[in-house]
Amino acid sequence: MLSIGVLRAHLLAARLAGPVAASREKSLLSYRLFAARDPGVTLGLDPKWAWREQDLLRLMADKCGVSDDPDHVSGPDVIDPERTLSALDAFAERLRAAAADRVPVLFGTGHPHRLLGFYAELADALSAAGCLVLSPAQGRCIDITTRFGVRTYSLDYVRGVALVREPGARRAWSEPGAHTHSPLPVRMALEGLAEAGGPLPELVVGDHGWVCGAGQLGFEAIGLADTNDPALFVGEAEGRVSVAVPLDDGVRSDYYRPLTRYVLNRACLSQ
Template sequence: MLSAGALRAHLLAARLAGPVATSREESLRSYRLFAARDPRVLLGLDPDWGWDEGDLLRLMADKCGVSADPGHVTGPDVIDPERTLAALEAFAGRLRQVAQARAPVLFGTGHPHRLLGFYASLTGALSAAGCDVLTPAQGRAVDVSTRFGVREYTLDYVRGVALVREPGSRPPGSATGAHTHSPLPVRVALGTLADAGGPLPELVVGDHGWVCGAGQLGFEAIGLADTDDPALFVGEAEGRVSVTVPLDDGVRSDYYRPLARYVLNRASLSA
């Protein structure tokens, strides 16, 4: 069993927490864009409060441990590993409750190259515990706005985890998908379930638009977020996201395996 101390050491060694690869410049730019209500960083969230850059910096300092000094504008950003551990505990607790209730769940990621394995470990354990891991709208086309214009992607599932890919780029079920922040895939998935009369997920798990898009629609959502993704933390502050785990979401995929083992253990689930 991986102890909290061992996981803390891993978080720092793998740069999942502590000084991370996400730069201070990237984070501050995201806060500026969020304050301007730029949809690229809102991730499907429609904030109730009037968040300005200072509000966001204070929130991220509280939730992630980034520097609250607005004069600190360069260098790597920082995530406090104790905040990551505390959020992972809450994340695991919610999974444990869902498993005990054998409730339906929906998983999706905008970071399939990095986080697919982490989520797939959780889907396997929840399925074994009797939860219905939902896979609605598989093969459906989703038009996503990108910096290159609107592009058509296809919604697919790998080991119970939703992702999007360019049509024809890979066979269905392959592990390679597109990096996206869009909330449109989760809206399509949830809309398909609603049109079919359910079942609807009791919990949505993921990142980026999967979490914020679901939370905005009133579904309970939990997920992972980096220092340049303030939307999930705003969603948590406003009550539309239940748990946001601060960590670097772009390191090597195998670095997330100890986190998956830790979460499964704390959730009393078997891998």
């Protein structure tokens, strides 16, 4: 069993928490864009409340541990490891409950280069516990607006985890998929399930648009988010995201393995 002390030390050493790669400038820009309802930052969430930039700064200070000083405008951002640990416990509890009830679960990531292995281990464990890990609408094409214009991607699954690929990309671990913040993939997956007559997921696990897009449609969703992704924490504050775990979502993929072990142990899903 990985102890809390060992995991806390790992979070800091790997820069999953503590000073992280996301800059203060980038986080503050995200808060400004979210306050302006920029769809590239709201990630499929339609906020119920009016969120000003200062409201978001206070929220992120509470949820992540970033500085709430509006005059602090440069340097690395900071995540409080205690908040990460607390959220990981809540995340694990939702997985434990899902496994106990053997509910259908949908996994999806917009960060496949970093987080695919993390989610895949969780999907394997829930499948072994009797949950149906869903993989709807595989191969369907999605037009997603990017900073390079509209691009067409296809929905794919690796070890039960949904992601998007550019057309012609090889289906291999060497090309795990494309980075996206869009909620369109989860909408397409859910549409595919509805067309097929279900079952629909009782829990969606992921990040970015997968969590916010599902939560906006009324599905229970849990996931991981960095300091420059306020949408998940707004969703949690408004009751449409069950758990948002604050951590750096862009470090080396192997740095998430201790988190996987910790979550599976806490969820009583270790094999």
